[in-house]
Amino acid sequence: MKKLIVLIILISIVSCNTKGQNKKETSENKQSVHTITDSDLETAVIYEANIRQYSPEGTFNAFTKDIPQLKQLGVKIIWLMPISPISKKDRKGPLGSYYAIQDYTKVNPEYGNLEDLKKLVDTAHENGMFVILDWVANHTGRDHHWLTEHPDFYVRDDKGSPVAPFDWTDVAKLDYSNPNLRKEMISEMQYWLKNADIDGFRCDVAAQVPVDFWEDAVKKLKQTKPVFMLAEAWEPNLLVNAFDMDYGWDTHHIFNKIAQGKETVKAWDNRMKQVDTLYQKDDILMNFVTNHDENSWNGTVKERMGDASEVMLALSYCAPGMPLIYSGQEYDIDKRLRFFDKDTIQKNKGxxxxxxEKLGKLKNTNKALNGGKKAASYTKINSSNNNQVLIFKREKEGEKLIFIANLSDKDVTFTTDLFGEFLDYLTQEKTTINKNQKLMFKPWEYKILLNK
Structure with a gap:
């Protein structure tokens, strides 16, 4: 009987150890699944979530339930606009600017609470996505507790008053010559990695903050977990040791100018040469036809791009880089969302x-559209009309994609050096282009051809 009892105890110990080991392995596997890698960046589509305006409720929970739908669009990274409480002092409009931060480590109660945010992040992770927070390191709101607790954290004028950056009178600029501020800011960023499993940050006006701060911050953040860092800036030096991706501001401006007839394809070609000159091969640029600033202050996609809207969207996916979707863009939104007050996006799929969906699937699965640190090649293809017709090839590991577009508001007839048999991706029809064949494209017509 004693031997039997001893045997049962031994079996129980082994069983407990095995369960513990399995639990440990499960935990480790879960962490590895939810860790962003360079390979994720090659095929990623990024989505900017404006929680306030995304739904009538304007809450995390209302957005979270739609995350599985975003997966259908090929979204891999969700960028949440600032989630912190908004300062009330010198507030602009009824609800204030998202970028006037009252407290970095608290959640705006209008959106929900910390548990709601965690649920959002968990849902994203379960759907193979990552979540980054919009981080405002350059300034705080006018009633942030640092103004009284750490007045030396701020840039002051001759009279000792906090300085407003630019004409943003609802915020106060932080002073990065203060090492204590730097330490505290990094600690505030770490909070979200540790308490909400956040995967990185989109950093507001990143070039206004010293590069060496970002380099130190990223080094320390990565001690907790790998992070993805997006700079709201174009400067290449930010990408050396701090950020993974910059804004493709100049690319966006070219989209607008060509759509408005102010520039031709030559401007696009010059931009591609500029990118090759300014940036290293492993630098990533974000391509976009709209974002929160463009929509609210410069106009909707239709206002700025008119009939060229669709071809510019397709180009943002097919060009080197990572494409962005802004809240409401997927629902054909054609209004400027209010910035300092409540507004709502009507969710009608048009x-x-x-x-x-088609562009996202192509971006996710075709190596010829890899746009990360090991991006597919980009090669210009000439035509008999290089002013109006854009043709280029993307290629990687045997997979090829051809983009052809009439970037003008007039019918064009042209010939090209391109020939062969292709699959028209959007129509799924086989097409053949012969040597010296005359091609006719309507205004803003485009094709995405796959060469197998």
């Missing part, structure tokens, strides 16, 4: 949603 023409843009199915196009984004």
């Amino acid at each position: 023409k843009v949603w199915p196009l984004l």
